[in-house]
Amino acid sequence: MKILITGKNGQLAQELHKRKPANIELVALDRNDLDITNATQVTQAIAEHKPEVVINAAAYTAVDKAESEKEQAYAVNATGPENLAAACKEFGIRLIHVSTDFVFDGQSSTPYQPQQPVRPLGVYGESKAAGEAAVQSLLPEAVILRTAWVYSAHGANFTNTMLRLMNERDQLGVVADQIGTPTSTHTLAEAIYTLIEKPQAKGTYHCTDAGAASWYDFAVAIYEEGKEAGLLPAEKQVQIKPIATADYPTPAARPAYSVLDKTSLVAEVGIELKHWRQALRQVLKEKAAP
Numbered sequence: 378m379k380i381l382i383t384g385k386n387g388q389l390a391q392e393l394h395k396r397k398p399a400n401i402e403l404v405a406l407d408r409n410d411l412d413i414t415n416a417t418q419v420t421q422a423i424a425e426h427k428p429e430v431v432i433n434a435a436a437y438t439a440v441d442k443a444e445s446e447k448e449q450a451y452a453v454n455a456t457g458p459e460n461l462a463a464a465c466k467e468f469g470i471r472l473i474h475v476s477t478d479f480v481f482d483g484q485s486s487t488p489y490q491p492q493q494p495v496r497p498l499g500v501y502g503e504s505k506a507a508g509e510a511a512v513q514s515l516l517p518e519a520v521i522l523r524t525a526w527v528y529s530a531h532g533a534n535f536t537n538t539m540l541r542l543m544n545e546r547d548q549l550g551v552v553a554d555q556i557g558t559p560t561s562t563h564t565l566a567e568a569i570y571t572l573i574e575k576p577q578a579k580g581t582y583h584c585t586d587a588g589a590a591s592w593y594d595f596a597v598a599i600y601e602e603g604k605e606a607g608l609l610p611a612e613k614q615v616q617i618k619p620i621a622t623a624d625y626p627t628p629a630a631r632p633a634y635s636v637l638d639k640t641s642l643v644a645e646v647g648i649e650l651k652h653w654r655q656a657l658r659q660v661l662k663e664k665a666a667p
């Protein structure tokens with residue numbers, strides 16, 4: 378089966394490349410080969426490669442910068458998926474589009490269901506919600522896979538930032554009043570490959586690792602598991618302090634609670650999810666000894 382992946386150099390696309398099953402032929406294109414904001418390029422790439430499935434792993438993911446770059450965020454996160462959905466519809470191709478927990482406002486105290494109404498708090502979330510809506514209306518048989526707090530062994534993400542800061546500093550303050558679920562790209566990539574084998578799956582699904590954590594909890598786990606994996610010197614002591622969102626102002630507001638309900642993914646697609654801390658341990662071990 379031939380699959381086309383957009384956003385080749387991103388965290389998720391790289392993991393999809395690494396975990397490619399033997400029966401899949403991957404064509405991964407970066408923005409120089411395929412800029413998803415360009416409808417003509419999208420149609421040409423799909424006509425040329427003739428994939429059976431397109432995975433949209435391309436996105437504008439700079440949550441804070443999006444507040445001042447609204448046009449760019451919308452071009453990549455809304456117009457991009459719209460272009461892909463239109464081309465997939467024209468050529469009869471399945472689309473798996475990746476979206477985010479930031480489409481929700483965070484006012485819930487129980488996990489968000491896939492069908493719950495969206496109400497994003499910032500430009501990034503709004504632009505991703507607009508992308509979801511475009512995909513849904515043009516191509517209802519597409520899969521929209523929402524995820525959250527994504528990290529991998531490499532690339533710019535919370536885990537790698539924390540490891541760097543923990544190597545440099547003796548003290549760190551980390552936000553303790555935003556709750557979500559850290560998600561390894563391993564989990565996401567495996568879920569996407571399982572979804573590909575289930576052509577009947579369509580509509581919105583949620584995919585994160587299991588459990589819930591604050592960024593503070595996540596940082597403490599990175600410290601402990603990072604030491605265990607040898608990514609931090611055994612003698613290095615870092616005091617990690619819980620802080621409030623109000624004490625760490627950012628341009629974009631973030632949901633206070635964005636745990637996603639994965640019941641339909643587990644029941645309908647047959648995906649087994651492991652606890653986020655187990656996933657973290659595995660990623661850090663692999664990072665230490667690739």
Ligand SMILES: NC(=O)C1=CN([C@@H]2O[C@H](COP(=O)(O)OP(=O)(O)OC[C@H]3O[C@@H](n4cnc5c(N)ncnc54)[C@H](O)[C@@H]3O)[C@@H](O)[C@H]2O)C=CC1
Pocket residue numbers: 383384385386387388389390407408411412413414433434435436437438453457475476477478505524525526527528532
């Ligand atoms: N990183 C995170 O914490 C989260 C990510 N997500 C979603 O997961 C998906 C994958 O995210 P990551 O791999 O972390 O993102 P990433 O930022 O690592 O990669 C995105 C890739 O898209 C590419 N790109 C940007 N504009 C493009 C364009 N016009 N045409 C083609 N490619 C373009 C970038 O060059 C980059 O390589 C995205 O849809 C993102 O919104 C959802 C929740 C959290």
